[in-house]
Amino acid sequence: MAAPTPNAADYRHRDTVPVRRALISVSDKTGLVELAAALVEAGVELVSTGSTAATIAAAGHPVTEVSEITGFPESLDGRVKTLHPAVHAGLLADLRLERHEHQLAELGFAPFELVVVNLYPFVETVASGALPLAVVEQIDIGGPAMVRASAKNHPNVAIVVDPADYGTVTDAVRAGGADLALRTRLAAKAFAHTAAYDAAVASYLAERVAEQDADGASETAGLPASIRIAVDKAADLRYGENSHQAAALYPAAGGTGIAQATQLGGKEMSYNNFVDADAALRAAFDHDEPAVAIIKHANPCGIAVGATIAEAHAAAHACDPVSAFGGVIAANRPITREAAESIAPIFTEVIVAPGFDEGALEVLAAKKNLRLLQLPEGYAPEVLELRQLSGGFLAQRPDRHFADPATWQLVSGEAANEATLADLAFAWRACRAVKSNAILLAHGGASVGVGMGQVNRVDSCHLAVTRAGERAAGSVAASDAFFPFADGLQVLINAGVRAVVQPGGSVRDEEVIAAAQAAGVTMYLTGERHFFH
Numbered sequence: 001m002a003a004p005t006p007n008a009a010d011y012r013h014r015d016t017v018p019v020r021r022a023l024i025s026v027s028d029k030t031g032l033v034e035l036a037a038a039l040v041e042a043g044v045e046l047v048s049t050g051s052t053a054a055t056i057a058a059a060g061h062p063v064t065e066v067s068e069i070t071g072f073p074e075s076l077d078g079r080v081k082t083l084h085p086a087v088h089a090g091l092l093a094d095l096r097l098e099r100h101e102h103q104l105a106e107l108g109f110a111p112f113e114l115v116v117v118n119l120y121p122f123v124e125t126v127a128s129g130a131l132p133l134a135v136v137e138q139i140d141i142g143g144p145a146m147v148r149a150s151a152k153n154h155p156n157v158a159i160v161v162d163p164a165d166y167g168t169v170t171d172a173v174r175a176g177g178a179d180l181a182l183r184t185r186l187a188a189k190a191f192a193h194t195a196a197y198d199a200a201v202a203s204y205l206a207e208r209v210a211e212q213d214a215d216g217a218s219e220t221a222g223l224p225a226s227i228r229i230a231v232d233k234a235a236d237l238r239y240g241e242n243s244h245q246a247a248a249l250y251p252a253a254g255g256t257g258i259a260q261a262t263q264l265g266g267k268e269m270s271y272n273n274f275v276d277a278d279a280a281l282r283a284a285f286d287h288d289e290p291a292v293a294i295i296k297h298a299n300p301c302g303i304a305v306g307a308t309i310a311e312a313h314a315a316a317h318a319c320d321p322v323s324a325f326g327g328v329i330a331a332n333r334p335i336t337r338e339a340a341e342s343i344a345p346i347f348t349e350v351i352v353a354p355g356f357d358e359g360a361l362e363v364l365a366a367k368k369n370l371r372l373l374q375l376p377e378g379y380a381p382e383v384l385e386l387r388q389l390s391g392g393f394l395a396q397r398p399d400r401h402f403a404d405p406a407t408w409q410l411v412s413g414e415a416a417n418e419a420t421l422a423d424l425a426f427a428w429r430a431c432r433a434v435k436s437n438a439i440l441l442a443h444g445g446a447s448v449g450v451g452m453g454q455v456n457r458v459d460s461c462h463l464a465v466t467r468a469g470e471r472a473a474g475s476v477a478a479s480d481a482f483f484p485f486a487d488g489l490q491v492l493i494n495a496g497v498r499a500v501v502q503p504g505g506s507v508r509d510e511e512v513i514a515a516a517q518a519a520g521v522t523m524y525l526t527g528e529r530h531f532f533h
């Protein structure tokens with residue numbers, strides 16, 4: 001039967017609907033007993049599924065098992081519990097219509113005025129690394145069916161999907177029932193909830209398909225055929241990139257990054273703070289040794305590795321103390337007291353790290369404005385990078401590959417000794433956190449001069465050697481892409497750079513290599529570039 005065209009004259013008005021009967025089926029039992037107690041006290045009859053009913057009964061409250069009203073036991077390992085007309089007719093009857101009221105009575109079913117459901121933890125199960133067999137079992141079917149039915153029927157039913165709303169709803173029940181405005185708000189939230197849930201399921205399966213097509217190798221997998229993004233607003237920000245732009249944060253369910261970080265102190269995070277903190281993470285977490293990156297305007301003004309985070313911070317800061325003023329710092333290890341003491345005297349906007357030692361928090365507590373962000377456990381870079389364009393999105397796999405220095409091709413000068421090769425490898429990794437025409441000079445595991453954000457490579461070379469000053473002499477350099485001419489390389493050579501790593505591949509490679517050879521400078525080609533636009 002096709003959906004009927006409604007005739008407005010048939011509908012009776014229902015604003016506040018008194019709650020007589022509630023259906024409760026929740027995976028997350030947070031606040032369940034308190035909710036049940038409040039509803040029972042308000043005279044509401046409770047109907048509930050398996051372990052939800054057991055939890056309510058164990059707390060001493062009367063509850064009817066859903067199997068009693070369906071006349072069927074929960075079956076197929078819980079795959080079928082509430083999928084029955086006795087439930088769904090009670091959720092979908094539009095009691096503004098006399099004919100629905102009569103039909104429901106003829107069927108011998110009673111309506112629900114309140115439905116409380118939250119779904120199987122699908123996203124959390126995927127994040128735990130569970131096998132596909134276990135993941136598929138966590139695709140909730142009966143739950144979303146009830147949520148969608150009740151949300152469609154919000155002129156008659158209040159649907160609650162978030163324990164955070166229990167207080168509001170019990171207050172409304174006590175006061176005589178949920179009004180239409182509240183039911184509509186809850187319905188909008190409910191559809192957003194099931195949309196996000198289905199988006200997560202669709203994305204999970206699309207990634208599996210991409211992996212299948214790449215023979216199971218997720219790193220080289222092609223891109224999924226569809227990407228569903230459904231995210232909820234977690235917080236309004238004071239403003240966006242500029243004070244006249246509205247902005248908000250929308251963390252992705254199951255994410256483990258900057259959007260999920262816990263703020264331990266300092267002023268409210270701004271839009272630009274989030275962008276810079278994310279860039280800082282990218283830079284710091286690209287190194288295996290303890291590493292610190294200092295970011296300004298999404299570019300590193302210092303990156304260093306060290307035996308400790310304190311040592312790495314001091315070296316990163318020394319790269320460009322002028323630019324580091326007001327910077328955002330990321331560390332790939334917890335912040336120690338010693339590191340906090342190194343950072344404290346410098347005006348810094350944000351520190352993001354996997355943790356903060358007690359001593360570090362004591363030192364930084366005095367800095368009331370300094371934002372401290374602790375990453376969630378298991379932080380890992382995204383497996384899919386998205387960028388919004390006008391009219392759509394671009395998606396790509398992240399730049400994770402790093403050519404082993406043993407595979408680099410020596411094309412000029414003497415082979416680097418161990419220490420120089422280590423510096424070249426550090427510079428090569430570090431330069432892929434630097435935007436557009438990246439030239440990064442390094443010495444002793446620390447950047448000493450960074451050229452970035454230029455529309456030609458020769459200007460980046462000038463910038464890097466100018467920033468490095470006297471430290472350019474004897475340093476090594478990495479260039480994220482090939483030198484199109486020898487001019488940029490010549491700037492580095494003239495400043496005293498003694499070894500260079502770059503991808504090669506220019507039509508003028510010969511000219512570039514000849515300039516290095518003429519100067520007796522060591523040069524390696526990696527055969528792969530690391531643009532970061």
Ligand SMILES: NC(=O)c1ncn([C@@H]2O[C@H](COP(=O)(O)O)[C@@H](O)[C@H]2O)c1NC=O
Nearest residue numbers: 027049050051052079081082083141142143
């Ligand atoms: N199959 C069904 O008919 C069904 N009905 C409700 N659920 C889910 O079962 C969970 C609650 O089950 P229990 O009360 O047994 O803990 C809820 O997350 C609810 O969304 C179902 N489970 C999955 O589809």
